[in-house]
Amino acid sequence: MxxxxxxxxxxxxxxxxxxxETLQSKYGKAYAVYLWVIFYFANVL
Structure with a gap:
């Protein structure tokens, strides 16, 4: 989620x-997208 x-x-x-504060505003868009990919595939597998 x-x-x-x-x-x-x-x-x-x-x-x-x-x-x-959102992840994007605190750490940058690249870091937020990287974490999104990790969380997304952790739920898929």
Whole structure:
């Protein structure tokens, strides 16, 4: 489920989610996408 939030924040270029800084705004888009891939495939396998 976490991968959905990461993906949504990257697509929307959100800075905050419920008052908390997003991964993208804190660590950058590349890091957020990298974590999204890990979480996505962890659920697929």
């Amino acid at each position: 976490l991968q959905h939030y990461i993906h949504d924040d990257v697509i929307d270029e959100s800075k905050l989610r419920r008052g908390i």
